[in-house]
Amino acid sequence: MELSExxxxxxxxxxxxxxxxxxxYANIANDLGTTEETVIETLEQLIAHKVINRFGMIIRHRALGYQANAMCVFDIGDDAASDIxxxxxxxxxxxxxxxxxRVAGVWPYNLYCMIHGRDRLTVRAQIRHLIARLxxxxxxxxxxxxxxxFTQRAGKYGAPAISASLSASGPASTQTIPFPIKSGKYHEQA
Amino acid sequence: MNKLERDLINNLQGGFPICAHPFQVLAERLGYDEQTVIDGVKRLIADGYVSRFGPLYNTERLGGAVTLAAIAVPPDRFDEVAEQVNAFDEVAHNYAREDALNMWFVILAEDEKKLQHVITRIENATGLRVLSFPKEREYFLELHLEVPDQ
Known part of the structure; x- marks a missing residue:
């Protein structure tokens, strides 16, 4: 999509x-010298074209008590990687x-997942579950x-919250369970 | 954290209304009045729970390039290298991790060529090899952390 000025x-x-x-949106329209309706329409276009993945609060997970953050990496055969x-x-x-x-000779791992939890014990149990389950x-x-x-800021050219390029979502869920949950559409993107 | 703050965090990680009175719409949805919701969001930002309120952009759709990068930093140089790496505007989300590859960060640039250039500049600045792990596929996207009532 070619972006307009x-x-x-x-x-x-x-x-x-x-x-x-x-x-x-009226406030922004004022800054940009346009109308509130135009700002709203333009935002809707950006969401429809998935230039904006998500619109809402970007939270600091550590401040919320999610202290344990594990990046798990696996070396999975190319044929099986997508299903897994x-x-x-x-x-x-x-x-x-x-x-x-992968980086040949240095890093054989090709499948990455993130688990954010309140403590390491819980996260380790979840990893054992994941390995058994799959x-x-x-x-x-x-x-x-x-x-x-060191930095959980948005980069200059994008604004990912927790990892780069999070993608489309629906409205947040209201379930309450004691670990991070996901909501919105299941999605795969290249 | 009070009930209002939990409700806001649990319901506002996506799907903020795009209309003339978005906080009013949200307030009705959550059962509060508009000013209460506005003040609650301001407080979450002021208290540091929320780093930003607005859109999450898809870097690739903006024509940008992004990668996950890692460096094996000698432990006695860690702080120095962290400063050198964080000095780049293109670096985000720099984490120390427990591995020989102990520094992991995201690099975002305007395009692929500039991304490669940033990697070279980081290597020159630190004297260390930067490994780059570009994404081939994403199997899930939404990070949604829930704050339980307790």
């Missing part, structure tokens, strides 16, 4: 976030799942817990 300006204006007040990735993504405690390129006992894998987060 107005779309570009709106994207740029919203990088710092929406003004929090009764008429946020899809199955992994449906597990309730898996928050992100990607297939990535029968990955024989797959080489590693668990990399994070120790420290």
């Amino acid at each position: 107005l779309q570009h300006r709106l994207i740029k204006r919203l990088r710092d976030g929406l003004p929090i007040g009764k008429r946020p 990735g899809k199955a992994m993504a449906t597990l309730p405690y898996v928050t992100l799942c990607y297939r990535r390129e 029968e990955l006992h024989d797959a080489p894998h590693k668990v990399l817990f994070s120790k420290q987060c």
